Amino acid sequence: MKIFLRIITAFILIAFVSCKEQKNGEYTEIPPENLDNIFASTEQIPDSDFLGDDACKKCHVQEYKDWEGSHHDKAxxxxxxxxxxxxxxxxxxxxxxxxxxxxxxxxxxxxxxxxxxxxxxxxxxxxxxxxxxxxxxxxxxxxxxxxxxxxxxxxxxxxxxxxxxxxxxxxxxxxxxxxxxxxxxxxxxxxxSTNVRKNYNPDTKGYDTKFALINVNCEACHGPGKQHVDEASRMGQDYKASGNMQMTVNTPPKELVDQCARCHMRREQISEYFNFEGTMLDHYFPQLIDDRLYFADGQILDEDYVYGSFIQSKMYQNNVMCTNCHDSHSLALKFEGNDLCLQCHVPENYNTPKHHFHEVNSESGQCINCHMTGRYYMGNDFRRDHSFRIPRPDLSIKYDTPNACVGCHEDKDNEWAWEAFKELYGTPDYEHFSEMLAPGIHGDPEGKEALLKLMHDTLQPEIARASAINGMQYYINANDMNNLMTFLEDSSPLVRGATLDVLGNINTTDYATYLIPLLKDHKRSVRVKAFYALGTLNENQIPSEYKEAYARVKKEFFTYLDATSDFSGGLAKKASYYLKKGDLSQAIENYGKALDIDPLNNLVRTSLANLYYRNGELDKAEKAFKTIIEQEPGYGPTYYSLALLLAEVGRTKEAITELEKAITYMPENLRVYYNLSLLYDKGNERVKAKNTLLKGLKVAPTNEDLLYTLAFFYSKYGETEKAKEVGRQLLQLYPNNRNYITFMQQLEAVN
Known part of the structure; x- marks a missing residue:
């Protein structure tokens, strides 16, 4: 398990963004009286509105026959x-x-x-x-x-x-x-199942889960059938569809994909239950591309349930939808082999050795084996990557990502695959979003600039742009904030939501005027994220024209917290919210509840330990850090945090021991060398103090803090010439730094 301790600097912004709604990709002012059009109903649908498959098959005989025995039927x-x-x-x-x-x-x-x-x-x-x-x-x-x-x-x-x-x-x-x-x-x-209500009781930690129908019935996809059946019965042959059913032949492609995505994606739950009101993003927010679920280039790693891959693809961008390939009722593929792809792709151009360089109709000549590689999940369930990507061995070399070439040619390596690719197809003359996303996820030095480029490229898939913004949280500083604010007005709700997630990690009121208009966003998931990001505000700081929206979103936000309160992560989110509000006791209580659910969640335990530390409960903080070390002895940052605590209470020798361990487990972290050298110096262990800095400078030879501290120690220990040598190096790197100029003048005055 990875634990990330991130500190994001505070910043000051002066701006105001008016309240706007998205319409056909454009924004227009939202009159206050239109709030009812923004906030979708949260009413629960009665089970009696779901009539069951017997009611459907009376009229839809073939559809029922196709569905019967399917994975949905037997769910x-x-x-x-x-x-x-x-x-x-x-x-x-x-x-x-x-x-x-x-x-x-x-x-x-x-x-x-x-x-x-x-x-x-x-x-x-x-x-x-x-x-x-x-x-x-x-x-x-x-x-x-x-x-x-x-x-x-x-x-x-x-x-x-x-x-x-x-x-x-x-x-x-x-x-x-x-x-x-x-x-x-x-x-x-x-x-x-159909029409599920989880009904979790946080007090008893029990459930009273209910559903209308045990399986994925017709109405799980098309919506409750009562009104439809009543209208059809009343109107007979004169029946005309009233538009109350979901997933029909008239549903636009991207909307249909979103409706399937409700179950076919990794997601965060926003609403208490799904009631067919609003859109997918009123009930869920998809997991973005990060190194827990995906490879650096966006290929599947952990289970993603298809949606997160599919919306990366050119297929999705060009209005291909699930039912173009899969029968909507049996779920079976509509055609076998390459015939499925040749519905759209001209056979003479693609189903030929001139394109794939393999024998026609062979296993290697199947489109899916080059463009839809897959992985096994749950032991024996092989699932294909639906991002439909061209193999890129060059990215595999850079970022250790898979590619179809060496997936089949197991006796070859990525270098061979890249040379073969160039010989057969030439060097790619296009830029795939993964070339910008991978450096950021991989943590490369150019990662930040690559992510910034992707964020601004509106021709790229929205999940890629949103993921780039999400990745920026590891790089961002105060100078980037004005740039980031522009994405709060992006036409993509995924991008707006990702931006709010990043801003939600920054506890300041300085940029509130940017966020307040998002309380009227058309997507509940975006509104909820905006409310969390505004957590440092008091209600009396909300402008009068937004007070009604704020009150409504507050209910949505706490419903979201309740809906996720049986997850360790959900309770951690609640704790973080109370931390924003300055309620430390509630924050500590909810972090504790999160650990009751998952005692090994050291992301949560780290947050709790840091909160104990901040709250002056140093004994509890020390115990929490030591528990993390016991559970994850190879994780360096915890040794570092524990060392800082021990140093603060004067237990210098113990702090030194923990910092020495920290260097062992994270030798690239320069702050460890810096702090360890200070502690050695404090204990008058001069050789160790200098050697520690020199070890750090082998990792980063031009690091300013390490160089200046080394020069200072040399000066302090009477090694003036060595101090001057390092001082000259500092001035060469930072010629306008007045502190270094003064330092060198003082050294020259010694002689």
């Missing part, structure tokens, strides 16, 4: 002999030291396996999940919790297997099957 079922694919005949399966036994008792199905207390128990299977290439099984726990077993059934090879065979999980961890990581209520239910 979730009651467990019985007809729905369970596995044997359950007493077979045993062992993985990571845990042996599970699967058996029947009467008409019921059970598993004997390790529970949340580390002991073995018998659990009854209540539901099945999916059909192929695997089927999962769900058991009921107290407090309305339902948990998905980590051991699943391979329905292709007909055997049990571990979803994560190389990943050891202790029973007390959040990722254990009996805890949050495989909890059905919060991780699965929203997309595997």
């Amino acid at each position: 979730m079922q009651l467990a019985n002999r007809e729905t369970i694919l596995a044997d359950f005949k007493g077979e045993k399966f062992t993985s990571q030291g845990v042996t599970s036994r699967f058996y029947t008792q009467g008409d019921d199905f059970f598993v004997h396996t390790e529970g949340p207390d580390g002991k073995y128990h018998d659990y009854k299977i209540i539901y099945t999940f999916g059909i192929t290439p695997l089927q999962q099984y769900i058991v009921e726990f107290p407090n309305g919790r339902y948990q998905c077993l980590r051991t699943a059934w391979d329905s292709i090879k007909n055997k049990w297997f571990d979803l994560y065979p190389d990943f050891k999980v202790v029973h007390s961890e959040w990722l254990h099957w009996s805890r949050g990581g495989l909890n059905w209520n919060t991780m699965c239910s929203d997309c595997h």
Whole structure:
């Protein structure tokens, strides 16, 4: 697990942006009376409005026939002999030291396996999940919790297997099957059933989850059918669609993709539940491209559920939608092999060795094997990357990213692939967004400039531009803020949302006038992010013309916090909000609750430790830092933070020990060398003080702080000539620095 400690400097901005709405990519003033048009309804749809597939198939016979037996139909079922694919005949399966036994008792199905207390128990299977290439099984726990077993059934090879065979999980961890990581209520239910309400109770930490229909029914995609059926029954042959149904043949391409994306993307939940009001971004905000989910160039790494890849593609930019390739009801591909791609791409240009340089109809000549490489998830589920990219071995050389060439030619390397690519296709005469995004995600020296270029390139995919802004949080300084503010008016809500996420990390009121208009943004996710970013304001600081919007968004924001309060990250967000408000006790309390859910979340523990430190609770801060070190002994920044604490309370020798460890684990961090040299000097260990600085200067020979401190030490220790030598180097690098000029004058005066 990575932990990032980031400090962003405060800044001053003087500006005002008027309240505007987006319309066809342009912005116009929003009259206050139009707020009702902005804020989508949050009313829950009654289960009685969902009539079930029997009502649909009366008129839509072929559609029902196509849907029946599909992955949507079998998304979730009651467990019985007809729905369970596995044997359950007493077979045993062992993985990571845990042996599970699967058996029947009467008409019921059970598993004997390790529970949340580390002991073995018998659990009854209540539901099945999916059909192929695997089927999962769900058991009921107290407090309305339902948990998905980590051991699943391979329905292709007909055997049990571990979803994560190389990943050891202790029973007390959040990722254990009996805890949050495989909890059905919060991780699965929203997309595997219809009209789901999670109904989490933070006081009891229990659920009362409800749904209208157990599976992904017709109405999960098309919306509740009651009004449609009533109108059709009343009007008979004179029926005309009233436009109340979702995902119809008249739905515009990008809107259709967004409607599918509700379940086919990694996302942050914004609303309490999905009620078909507004758009996808009124209920969810997608995860952007970062190094946790994607390779540096945007290729899939962790599961992204397709959407985050697809909207990177030229396909999406040119209004290709999911149903151009997939049957909307059976979900099967519409054509086999290259015929699927040749719907649009001229065969003479593409389905030929002159293009792909492989035999026609061979495995290597399949479009998808070059342009849709994939990865296995959940043990045996191969999923293809939907960004439809041209292989780029040159980027693989620079950033250690995959490419299709060496994916097939496993005996070759990226250098070979790049030379072959140039020989066959020449050097690319285009610039893909990944050439700008990868340096920033990879942390290259030119990363910031590359991200800035991508942010401003409106011809690039909006998720790429939003991801570039998100990546800027690791580079940004006060001089960049005016530049960043322009993106609050961007036509893309993803870009506006990403900008607000970055600004939300900066606790100052100096730029509030830029943010306040976003309280009237057309997307709930953007409004919620704006409210968080404005957390340092008091309500009486909100201009009168925005007070009504502020009050409405406040309700949306706290609904968002409630909706994510069963996640460690959701509670950490709540803690951060209270920290913005200056309520340290609430911040500490919610960080503590977050750790109750996931005791190994050291991102949260680091925040809590720093808050203890800030609040003067040094004993608690020290304990928290030491817990992190115990859990992640190879993570250098924690040693550094602990050392600063120990130095502050006068425990110099212990602080030195922790800084020495910090250098071992993060030798590129120059501040460690600087602080360690000061502590050595404080203890009159002159040789170690100088040597520490010299080691740091081997990493960064022109670092100003290290050079000046070394010159100062030489002067202090009476080594005047060495001090002058370093001083001259400083003046050569920084000739106009008055401090260095004065320092050299003082050294010259010694002789």
